[in-house]
Every structure is written in C-alpha cells, then in structure tokens.
Amino acid sequence: MDLMTNRTFDELQVGDSASLERTLTHRDIELFAAVSGDVNPAHVDPEFAKTDIFHGVVVHGMLGAALISTVLGTKLPGPGTIYLDQTLQFRHPIRIGDTVTVTLTVAEKLAKGRVNLDCKAVNQKGEDVITGVATILAPNEKISRPRVMLPEVEIHENTGS
Numbered sequence: 001m002d003l004m005t006n007r008t009f010d011e012l013q014v015g016d017s018a019s020l021e022r023t024l025t026h027r028d029i030e031l032f033a034a035v036s037g038d039v040n041p042a043h044v045d046p047e048f049a050k051t052d053i054f055h056g057v058v059v060h061g062m063l064g065a066a067l068i069s070t071v072l073g074t075k076l077p078g079p080g081t082i083y084l085d086q087t088l089q090f091r092h093p094i095r096i097g098d099t100v101t102v103t104l105t106v107a108e109k110l111a112k113g114r115v116n117l118d119c120k121a122v123n124q125k126g127e128d129v130i131t132g133v134a135t136i137l138a139p140n141e142k143i144s145r146p147r148v149m150l151p152e153v154e155i156h157e158n159t160g161s
Helices: 026-036 061-074
Strands: 003-005 017-023 082-090 099-109 114-122 128-137 144-146
Touching (some): 017 061, 026 061
Antiparallel strands (some): 017 099, 114 128
16 A cells, blocks of 8 residues: 655755656646646647647646646645645646656745745756745644545547537
8 A cells, every 4th residue: 555644844854855757648638628627729739739839739837737736745745735825937838748857845944834845847858847936834743644546537539419
C-alpha cells in the first residue's frame, strides 16, 4: 500500500523541496477540457491551433498549474495542506508529449502556519514553462493516508446525436 505522509509546519525547513514528473498527452487535454469546460480551440482544434501564435495545440496552462496543487496535496507539505494563494507566470507553452517536472521549494515560513513555496515547472528542454509562488497553510498534525487509486476514465467522441 502506497502511503502519503505529510510534513507539519514545524518539520518544514526553508530549502525543502519536492517534485513530480509528468508527460502530458492529448488524452490529458481532452479530460481537462471535459472537466473544466475550456474548449478554447488552441487546446482542442488542431486546424485552428496551426494558425495561432504557438502554431500547434498546446496544453491548458491551468492543467500545468494543477500539477503544483498535486505536489502540495500529496508531497510537500502533503495531506492536510490548505491552498491559500498562487501567483503564476506562463513562460513557454506546454505541448502534447512534453515531459514537465514540477518542483516546489519552501521559500519562507510565515506566522500562523503559513508557508510560501517557490513553484517551477520545467519542460524536457530545461525551459521554465510555469513559475510562481504558492502560499499555503501547513498542517500542524502528522497525517499518513493511503494513496487513493483513481478510477479508469474512458473518453467517447460526442457524435451530437
């Protein structure tokens, strides 16, 4: 059984970091669009996307940013973390097939259990694709929980009938 164990405010030290790596796929774009309702043609229409400034389909910026939330809730600090604020700068587009490494680093411990973490997402070319700062309320109690197994999701083309 895979357990997720958090780090409490008292355990966190400036410089602590955690990362995850994810290769983004067309299916990820479809699932994110289905859940969010964001069907901007830059993400879901290859013919249109060829004509925009990126000259091809790009991953939703907020899908990339959601990976920051994944690290916060599962790794650093982990379960029990409360997300309070986030700044984001989208530096380069994320494309289908890009492998993105998201790294969060404790930058500052504040009063009342608040923590600022530097956030950086880098593609396989070493380019910063997303940068920013997350402010969270760190857990004050130790939590260790089994990682929930996600259900399999199928995508079916909408035929309009």
